[in-house]
Amino acid sequence: MIKEMVCVSCPIGCMLTVELNDNNEVISVKGNTCKRGEQYAVDECTNPVRMLTSTVRVNGGVLPVVPVKTAKPIPKGKMFDCMEVINNTVVDAPIRMGDVLITNICDTGVDIVATNED
Amino acid sequence: MLKYDLVVIGGGPAGMAAALKARECGVQKIIILERAATLGGILEQCIHTGFGLHYFGEELSGPEYAYRFIEELKKTDIEVKVDTMVTDILPDNVIVATNNTDGVMQIQATAIILAMGCRERPRGALDMPGSRAAGVMTAGTAQKYVNIDGYMPGKKIVILGSGDIGLIMARRMTLEGAKVEMVCELMPYSGGLTRNIVQCLDDMGIPLKLSCTVVKTHGLERLEGVTIANVDENRRPIPGTEQYVECDTLLLSVGLIPENELTRMAGIVIDPITSGAIVDEYRQTSRPGIFACGNVLQVHDLVDYVTQESQIAGEGAAKYILSGGKNNEYAENTIRVKAESGVRYVVPQNINRSTDKDVKIYFRVADVYKDTSVVVTCGDEVIYKRKKRKLAPGEMENVAIKLDDIAKLSENEITVKLEV
Known part of the structure; x- marks a missing residue:
């Protein structure tokens, strides 16, 4: 499955394309311009977190x-x-x-x- | 008369970064004049995080970002006068300022950096019918009430305008227990950062109504509700689409205006699109020795970029001061930077051909564009081209022009534009 999302790690807001397998595990992340984007995509698909x-x-x-x-x-x-x-x-x-x-x-x-x- | 090498007007992120950079470059006698009771500017009430990722490589809140610069300032002998209002800039770079302890003072400056920031467009600028009931305020005013003064200005909220402060306040008010009914945006797209749409509206379940505006406010003493309506492609309300929404508070997040009263009084040439001064690559204005940076020059999305721009101005002011206040003879040597097809404006608007560094040109686009290229041309020659997946008016972009390329430009004009 392909999921599209906007990374909220920083104000740039990269458009991410996340590829998931049938177990909802992240196979690949594209569109991010830094490492945080990859982590964000994984978190967002498994356990979404936010700064409060x-x-x-x-x-x-x-x-x-x-x-x-x-x-x-x-x-x-x-x-x-x-x-x-x-x-x-x-x-x-x-x-x-x-x-x-x-x-x-x-x-x-x-x-x-x-x-x-x- | 008091005498300083450099007077910085405004002690927010722009003024602090500019002053520190000028000091680092060797300027001796520096003073910052700040209207508010503390340094930090608007950052003090921006308690959300997201500041500093570019500049410090970590995610800070507004007060934390400001604190780092305030602490740096404390380590220097840069003077600071708070609660001080600058009322005029006279010829020969003399500043008139006033406060409760010094009274009215005149300060002779070799160079001046304008760092007064911007303010929110108020209700009066909107032509919105209805009585002057309590409960209509700018989003930034509400932000101060909640984050500094510690109380909630309302319970049932409608927000007009999807600028970043409006989006941030939609989340903040929701977290504090208010019901934010909706955010109405006149344009067919949001003016805020995409990240704020996701984490402030989507996370909180707040609807964003595009091409929609408030056409009337109701209530005499206190706001009781607003009438909203959809707008056509000319942004005019469409009859028959009106809808009443009950609310006790209307927050306005409908744009920021650089605070350039002093700049105008000083006779500095203003760019009609940015509403800020026209500047060169060191952010020097049309008046020799007067520089401008931060939101008073152009409204930024990120404070990190304000800091970077202000350091450029600080460096420029230092060069000016240390060279004995000589103005570089720019006129014949100036390359004008123009904005065209899809690019609304550029900063800086002028570049000195004999500059000593690469120059980043900042710009905003006029509409939302997908899969387009940013192109910089000089005559028929393309000197820069880069593909962009998405461009939006809410996000400032930049192109870097190399020092070598500047020196060999065939004409005294370059153009930044989009190629769809």
Whole structure:
């Protein structure tokens, strides 16, 4: 089977042509301009993942929230579960760049880290 | 009067990269003037990832990308004045600026780099009937409310325009629990990056309605709904296709306008297509010693490209300053770069024949093209040709012209065009 998809690894957005066998295993990836594209195609056909970014409430900071991201991409289907945990979290200032604010969110094995200071 | 070798107007990604590059090239006394309370510009509210893949080889969020440059600046003695508004550029490169502590100041600069960025096209530019109910705002305004101020501006959202900020906000509002009913796009194609259609709309199950616009807003105090309609090939609403959509918030993502008020006041020649200055390969404008880079010059899709362009301007300003403020005599030696058939504009618009490096010409196409070639010609001669699988107006392209090829051009004009 041939699947066409757009790689979302970076803003270039390469058009990928993915060839799958009957067991849904990737045989070949064409159209990618870097290694990430191949990995993206395999992930997208087996276990689609996404980076999740949001904000976490801060007590006593200059701004009321600090931006955060998942340290690594998480399964696409867990994004809303993770959002609930993120929205129920409040941290105390000061927050430094890269601080881990939530560990192993929703048992994904991935931490939520600060992407700015407050 | 204060005196600096280089004054950079704007402390976003463009201004920071330009200042750092000029320092690296040996410029001594540099100051950055920034209108906002912090450096970083719009990156501070762009908390999504996707920045830096080209420049740093890793995927960063906006604040992380800005942080790297802010940290670099801290290691230098480049001065920064925040909360400072530049109000005029006088003859002989004198800048008038004001803030709460210094009052009004005049700064004599040898060179100036314009890095003021761009702003969003507002509702007033759209001719959209309806009352001025609360709940109609640009996507970037909503982005600031959610990501910086920490609150949601609405629950039921319609987005007009499929520019990247609109797409990013469609996902962001959905993740925060709002219902994004749809994204309406006037054109038959999206103005945003394909990747954002996939991960912001498709992932979130938000419909994208092409050739569709908002023809009326409803509600007196607060927005209660909008009427949408399909448009014909001339982008005029088709009678009978109107449909009412209930919503409390309408986000506008209908284009960005380079913020060139100062540029115009300084009498610098503006390109009517980019709405930015006309520049040479070092991003020098029509006024000697004044350079422009980043979104004030042309609206970019990627901050990585803003950084690269700003480093070119920083290098150009350094050359200008270190050569004693002499303007290279370009006039007779200038190769004009023109855009034709399918290519909407080019930057830079001028190249000095005796330049000292390869020159990348950036451009955007006018429509969506498949299986076409980008061609650069000089007279009848083809000096560059490359096949492209897909070209779209939302994605900036570039062609690199080699230094050797520039020197031996037979005429003082080259043309970038598409060959279908």
